[in-house]
Amino acid sequence: MLSNTTGNKLNMYVPNYVVFDLETTGVSPSSDEVVEISAIKVVNGVVSSEFSTLVNPGRHIPYFASEVNGITDDLVKDAPCFEEALHDFLTFTGDMVLVGHNIHTFDMKFICRDALKYFGKTIGNDYADTLYLARAVYPMLSCHKLTYLADYLGLSTEGAHRALNDCRMTQVLFEKIGEEMKKGASGNVRICAKCxxxxxxxxxxxxxxxxxMSYPACRNTMDI
Ligand SMILES: [Zn+2]
Structure with a gap:
């Protein structure tokens, strides 16, 4: 939802959330544009609905970006602009917690920037980033990229780098993270008693x- 202040990053599992993912014209949250936005709504840990649309970025999509996601100028020529797509996305999400892979430094920056640009306010939803959570919950893995984690968890990586497919992988990953956190010290994870x-x-x-993990907001420590 639109707000005067950006939401907080939550380092925990919640059962009600909206997973989202963007495809873009490049890696810069200051100069690149969104070409696809997808989302999956989950209620009590169960998928309830999906949202997905291509976006016409109003500019040429560089070849190197199309190489990654398969989204070309031709594919988006009749798609809505991002002002319309973002409005529909925000209607879909309401005030639910947003979840995504690497959203803290990437996807949140794009949607907050464009909410400010088009609607004069930022996005106030709290959010959880599965990249940070996966690093804490699966510290024994050498790589925490989404497709690597999906392989590790035995999920299909078919159609990776299209937004809705990445949402589906991230959604299952977030549920697995929730299960690991529930197991706590009997599994791999120690949970902070304070937060x-x-x-x-x-x-x-x-x-x-x-x-x-929530340092400096929480300064709790434990001996190893
Ligand atoms: Zn803590």
Whole structure:
């Protein structure tokens, strides 16, 4: 939902959320544009509905971007502009928590920037980033890219880098993260007793320790 302030990054599982993903003309949240936006709404851990639309970015889509996602100028020529697509996306999401892979440094920047540009306000929904959560919950993996995690979890990666397919992978990943967090220390994850975030291994002057992932908002630590 539109707001005067950006929402908070939540380092935990919630059962009601909207997973979303963008495809763009490139990697810069300051100069690139959205060419596809997709979302999946989940209520009590169960998928309830999907939203997906191509977007006409009003500019040429560079070849290197089309190479990644298969989205070309021709494919988006009759698609709505992002003002319309973002309005529909915000109607779909309401005030639910947003979830996505690498959204903290990428996708949130695009939608907050364009909400401000088109509607004069930013996006106030709280959000959870599965990239950060996956690093905490699967610290033994050497890579936390979405397709790598999907392979690890035995999910199909067919159609990766189209927004709705990436949403489907991220949605299952977020549920798996929720299961790991529920298992807590009997599995791989230690959960902060003060705020419910995962604890991550850190190195201090007196050796390694568990530190809360929500540092500096939460400064809880545990001995290893
Ligand atoms: Zn904490």
């Amino acid at each position: 419910g975030s995962p604890m991550v291994r850190r190195n201090g002057v007196r050796g390694p320790f568990w530190g809360c």
